[in-house]
Amino acid sequence: MSSSTLSGPPLADADEKRLNELGYQQELKRGMGGFSNFAVSFTIISIITGVLQTFWLGLIAGGPRIMLIDWVVASAFILMVGFSLAEICSAYPTAGGLYYWSARLARKRAPAWAWYTGWFNLLGQVAVTASIDFGLANFIGFFIKLTIAPSFAARPWQILMIYGIVLALHGLMNTFGVGLVAIFNDISVWWHLIGTGVIVVVLFALPDKHQSFTSVFTSYVNSTGLTWFHGSGLWISIVGLGVCAYTITGFDASAHLSEETRNAHEAGPRGIVMSIVVSAVAGFVLLFALCYALPGGVSSTAYGDLSASGSAASANLFLDVLSRHVAELLVVIGIVAQFFCGLASVTANSRMIYAFSRDGALPGHKLWHRINPRTKTPTNSIWFAVVFSFVLGVPSLKTNASGVPVAFNAVVSVAVVAFTISFALPTLLRLMRGSDFVVGSWSLGRWSKLVNVLALVWTVVICAAFLLPQGTLHVGGKFQWSLFNYAPIAVGVVLGYATLSWFLSARHWFTGPKWSVTGEPLDVETEVPPLGHKHDDPIGAQA
Numbered sequence: 001m002s003s004s005t006l007s008g009p010p011l012a013d014a015d016e017k018r019l020n021e022l023g024y025q026q027e028l029k030r031g032m033g034g035f036s037n038f039a040v041s042f043t044i045i046s047i048i049t050g051v052l053q054t055f056w057l058g059l060i061a062g063g064p065r066i067m068l069i070d071w072v073v074a075s076a077f078i079l080m081v082g083f084s085l086a087e088i089c090s091a092y093p094t095a096g097g098l099y100y101w102s103a104r105l106a107r108k109r110a111p112a113w114a115w116y117t118g119w120f121n122l123l124g125q126v127a128v129t130a131s132i133d134f135g136l137a138n139f140i141g142f143f144i145k146l147t148i149a150p151s152f153a154a155r156p157w158q159i160l161m162i163y164g165i166v167l168a169l170h171g172l173m174n175t176f177g178v179g180l181v182a183i184f185n186d187i188s189v190w191w192h193l194i195g196t197g198v199i200v201v202v203l204f205a206l207p208d209k210h211q212s213f214t215s216v217f218t219s220y221v222n223s224t225g226l227t228w229f230h231g232s233g234l235w236i237s238i239v240g241l242g243v244c245a246y247t248i249t250g251f252d253a254s255a256h257l258s259e260e261t262r263n264a265h266e267a268g269p270r271g272i273v274m275s276i277v278v279s280a281v282a283g284f285v286l287l288f289a290l291c292y293a294l295p296g297g298v299s300s301t302a303y304g305d306l307s308a309s310g311s312a313a314s315a316n317l318f319l320d321v322l323s324r325h326v327a328e329l330l331v332v333i334g335i336v337a338q339f340f341c342g343l344a345s346v347t348a349n350s351r352m353i354y355a356f357s358r359d360g361a362l363p364g365h366k367l368w369h370r371i372n373p374r375t376k377t378p379t380n381s382i383w384f385a386v387v388f389s390f391v392l393g394v395p396s397l398k399t400n401a402s403g404v405p406v407a408f409n410a411v412v413s414v415a416v417v418a419f420t421i422s423f424a425l426p427t428l429l430r431l432m433r434g435s436d437f438v439v440g441s442w443s444l445g446r447w448s449k450l451v452n453v454l455a456l457v458w459t460v461v462i463c464a465a466f467l468l469p470q471g472t473l474h475v476g477g478k479f480q481w482s483l484f485n486y487a488p489i490a491v492g493v494v495l496g497y498a499t500l501s502w503f504l505s506a507r508h509w510f511t512g513p514k515w516s517v518t519g520e521p522l523d524v525e526t527e528v529p530p531l532g533h534k535h536d537d538p539i540g541a542q543a
Contacts, residue, residue: 014263015030015261015262015263015264016030018093018264018265019093019094019259022092022093022094022100023513024094024259024358026259027259027371027376028095028178028259028260028351028371028376028377028378029177029178029179029260029375029376029377030259030260030261030262031178031179031182031260032178032182032257032260032261032262032267033261033262033267034261034262034263034266034267034270034271035186035189036182036185036186036261037254037257037258037261037264037267037268037270037271038189038254038267038270038271038274038275039182039185039186039188039189039344040185040253040254040257040271040344040347040348041250041251041252041253041254041271041272041275042188042189042192042274042275042278042279043185043188043189043192043340043341043343043344044128044250044251044253044341044344044345044348045247045248045249045250045251045275045276045279046132046188046192046247046337046338046340046341046344047192047196047247047279047282047283047286048192048195048196048199048286048333048334048337048338048341049132049135049136049247049334049337049338049341050243050246050247050248050283051243051247051283051286051287051290051314052135052139052314052315052334052338053131053132053135053246053314053338054242054243054246054247054412055243055287055290055313055314055317056313056314057239057240057242057243058070058240058243058287059221059223059313060221060222060223061222061223061236061237061239061240061242062220062221062222062236062237062239062240063219063220063221064211064215064216064217064219064291064294065216065217065218065219065220066220066236066237066240067240067243067287067291068216068217068284068287068288068291069237070237070240070241070243070244071243071244071280071283071284071287072284073241074241074243074244074245074248075244075248075276075280075283075284077454077455077457077458077461078244078245078248078249078276078280078458079273079276079277079280080451080452080454080455080458081423081427081455081458082251082272082273082275082276083273083444083451083455084423084427084430084444084451084452084455085098085251085252085255085272085423085426085427086268086269086270086272086273086442087269087430087439087440087442087443087444087448088101088105088426088427088430089101089254089255089258089265089268089269089272089440089442090265090266090268090269090439090440090441090442090443091104091265091437091438091439091440092104092440093255093258093259093261093264093265093268093440094255094258094259094355095255095256095257095258095259095260095351095352095354095355096118096256096352096355096356096358096359096513097121097252097255097256097258097352097355098117098118098121098252098255098422098423098425098426099114099115099117099118099121099355099356099361099422100114100355100513101117101426101429101430102114102116102117102118102425102426102429103512103513104513105426105429105430105432105433105437106429107432107433110512111507111510111511111512112502112507113425113429114361114510114512114513115361115498115502115506115510115512116425116498116502117422117425117426118356118361118422119494119497119498120418120419120421120422120425120494120498121252121352121418121419121422122352122353122356122362123414123418123491123494124249124414124415124416124417124418124419124420124422125345125348125349125352125353125385125419126349126385126388126389126392127392127411127412127414127415127418128249128250128345128415128419129167129342129345129346129349129385129389130389130390130392130393130411130415131246131411131412131415132338132341132342132345133163133166133167133170133338133342133345133389133393134159134163134393134396134411135338136163136166136335136338136339136341136342137159137160137162137163137166138154138159138312139312139315139331139334139335139338140162140166140335141154141158141159141162141312142154142312142315142316142331143315143328143331143332143335146319146324146327146328146331147328156396156397157397159396160393160394160396160397163390163393163396164390164393166339166342167342167346167386167389167390168386170342170343170345170346170386171346171382171383171385171386173343174343174346174347174350174377174382175372175375175377175379175382175383176375177375177376177377178260178347178375178376178377181343181344181347184340184343184344185340185343185344185347187340188337188340188341188343188344191333191336191337191340192282192337192340193282195333195334195336195337196282196285196286198329198330198333199286199289199330199333200285200286200289202322202326202329202330203289203290203292203293203321204289204292204293206321206322206323206326207293207295207321207322208321209295209321210292210293210294211291211292211293211294211295213292216288216291216292220233222236238461238464238465239465241461241462241465242413242416242462242465242466243287244283245416245420245462245465245466246412246415246416247279247283248276248279248280248283249415249416249419249420250345250348250419251271251272251275251276252272252348252419252422252423253344253345253347253348254267254268254269254271254272254275255268255272256348256351256352256355257347257348257351259351260351265440265441265442266441266442269440269441269442270442290314290317293317293321294317294321295320295321314334315327315330315331315334318330318331346382346385346386346389349385349389350377350378350381350382350384350385351378351381353368353378353381353384353385354368354369354378354381357369357381359510359512359513360509360510361506361510367380368380368381368384369381392411393411395411410486410487410490411490413466413467413487414487414490414491416462416466417462417463417466417467417487417491418491418494420458420459420462420463421459421463423455423459424455424456424459427452427455427456428452428456430448430452431448431449431452431453431456434449466487467487467488467491
């Protein structure tokens with residue numbers, strides 16, 4: 001046997017061949033390695049972004065003790081979700097990701113499963129981009145007031161303007177091509193790891209007073225205003241899961257970038273799992289440092305005062321316990337990390353829009369599916385993501401009496417719920433497939449059923465946490481609409497639209513994934529040639 005036969009086809013050819021087997025031509029530039037694929041998911045997770053932006057929620061929903069316990073519990077469940085998706089990603093490495101997987105895994109009504117999965121994933125993608133960049137806009141506003149213009153009022157329209165500029169920059173940078181984005185994502189990994197280390201060391205070493213180690217693990221606070229069943233310790237703990245749930249999400253980006261990644265059936269699953277593991281460990285250390293730096297003996301009232309600044313609560317903590325210049329340094333670390341996070345989010349968002357449009361699922365799909373011949377990137381989809389995200393930011397112009405954009409804060413809840421549901425649908429279908437599923441080179445083996453079930457349990461819990469009341473709706477005995485959680489309405493609207501459009505129109509023409517060469521529907525009832533074979537090897541085993 002010749003050496004060329006032993007070595008097999010070039011890696012790029014093997015990736016392209018596999019994509020052809022899944023029904024698509026290679027249209028995007030396959031220029032990412034495994035590390036860059038991991039870097040995209042790790043950057044979108046962005047522990048600095050998630051922890052700093054949602055620290056206020058942990059302050060009111062349980063305090064330090066619940067935040068840290070919740071982080072460990074949530075990380076374990078999210079890893080189950082990641083393992084479930086990684087196994088499917090290895091079998092079907094396409095840019096469509098979740099919605100393509102649902103079409104492949106469904107025994108019946110595959111187009112309908114794909115339709116709902118796609119719309120929930122699209123909502124999650126756009127909402128998480130909006131929440132990341134809006135939080136960044138608030139940090140930038142805080143920094144401007146702190147260092148450049150003390151008279152800067154950071155009014156809602158000013159934050160919205162900053163938000164629009166940030167989104168536009170992310171759109172432009174993505175337009176230049178996947179190579180540039182990959183470079184920034186690689187840099188981002190080290191920025192997040194080193195930046196987290198700097199923040200942790202500073203918060204441990206420099207403040208004059210700290211919480212005691214004992215109080216960090218014992219302090220319990222309920223500043224939500226909830227006093228009935230939802231005010232119980234159990235419910236407050238469930239609400240507190242939101243800190244980790246919002247932070248460690250978006251890891252499906254590794255799947256959406258699989259058509260631009262070499263050795264995608266290996267690199268995609270590894271990117272999903274490793275981004276969760278690294279984020280879980282580093283995020284716990286960062287969260288502990290923030291809790292430890294809270295002034296000793298701080299009361300629940302003080303927690304409430306700090307949390308009132310919303311996504312900038314952590315920045316205010318820096319200013320409270322550190323010198324001004326050191327606080328400025330930590331805020332800058334946070335701003336740059338959030339900028340990287342938003343950049344990667346627009347990348348993943350646009351690829352999902354591109355893939356969904358490629359199969360005719362979005363209005364104007366021919367426009368959004370168009371590829372820039374020079375950069376080999378879906379430029380129109382990039383700007384669709386930018387504009388749609390900006391529209392979601394418009395409700396921030398309406399604030400409550402404390403100046404907090406409550407209506408927009410619901411976007412955070414929408415992002416988590418929509419993502420979680422879109423993760424759950426293919427996981428449920430994989431569970432229903434059982435041993436009939438043809439695995440790729442990553443397999444959960446005999447643990448598959450248990451891991452899938454735990455992932456679905458997490459879905460129920462976290463959806464409840466973000467859709468039910470997270471705080472009191474009454475002040476002075478009167479109902480306050482400004483405190484209402486708008487997330488159920490937003491999710492309901494999308495669910496209603498997807499349902500009506502499906503029964504009134506899409507069920508007559510949407511057939512799920514199509515062959516990109518002929519435009520004909522892909523026969524989702526016929527299993528594609530597997531990378532490996534049915535086996536019970538441990539997680540990550542080679543077929």
